[in-house]
Amino acid sequence: MSEAPPAGVIAEFATAEAMVAALRAAKAAGWREMDAYAPYPVPEAAELLGAHGAPVGWIAIGMGLFGATLAYATQWWLSVHGYPINVGGRPLHALPAFLPATTIVAILWASAGTLLALLVMNRLPRLHHPVFAAPGFGRASEDRFFLCLFAADQRFEATGAARFLQGLKPLRVAEVPG
Template sequence: MDETHPELYGYIAEFKSPSELVGAATKAREAGYRRMEAHSPFPVEGLAEAIGFRKNRIPAIVFTAGLLGGLGGFTMQYFASVIDYPLNIGGKPLNSWPAFIPVTFECTILAAAFAAVFGMLFLNGLPMPYHPVFGVEKFVRASHDRFFLFIRWDDEQFHEQETRTFLEGFEPESLSEVRQ
């Protein structure tokens, strides 16, 4: 098998219930598997922890972008009102920061919203028009009534026969090879 472009992409096991999927994912995690995915038609409590889903970085990205957007909005207004084109209107100070609040707020929200959308897309690897599991015939039921655990070929614990035997030990409805 060529390690850079393997023919076998991994194994996917099909389960009837969410509890079977969570149990299999927990045992796979305990066995040392780290590069695995779970697919279900609805959110399953405890599944994220079972597959080792780590905390996401979206809150930090959104906060940073919002902070930079707010600073950028305030700086833009300060530069225009105090440095580039100062106009003394009605005796008010050039740096009249209360007048800058609405634009600063809007720039904060705009930058944070864009960061949330594009950060989520980037961190989720989207758009992904094709994934090798789409080639598995039974995978179409993942959005209806079946639960799938997929272990990838690039996992450190992955060995073709051992991983297949490991997944067969859970007595899944079906076990399929995922090819690229």
């Protein structure tokens, strides 16, 4: 039985500064398919990796406005055209009566749209990622910093990537099982 090719090579660092320096070196060496893992946010690492803000706020606003428009239009059409009933001289188009339901439906649509957008943008649910199997990776949520060079990169070759990462003076370098 043949062994599966590695999904990447990962290096473990003791400090955020060492990980950021390794990111700079990897970026300067031409690596593009890489990721960093840390127990707390490291803004400089995010900047080097090209991370940017997600449009979640705009999605929530858009979905909320869509839901409000849908709710209001439905109430208006039903009250004015679909089933007009004159109760006590009330106008058929009664704005104050339509607002509570419109607000509630807007919040519902904004919430549901935000949840779905976050799931799609984060590619969730994903119950397993190859780096979870890397030796010592559990400490990424405690006190260690990791830089992973993925096999999807055009320049990836396992021994060359490991040699490159060893040159950055990490605590440990290991292959990420594929």
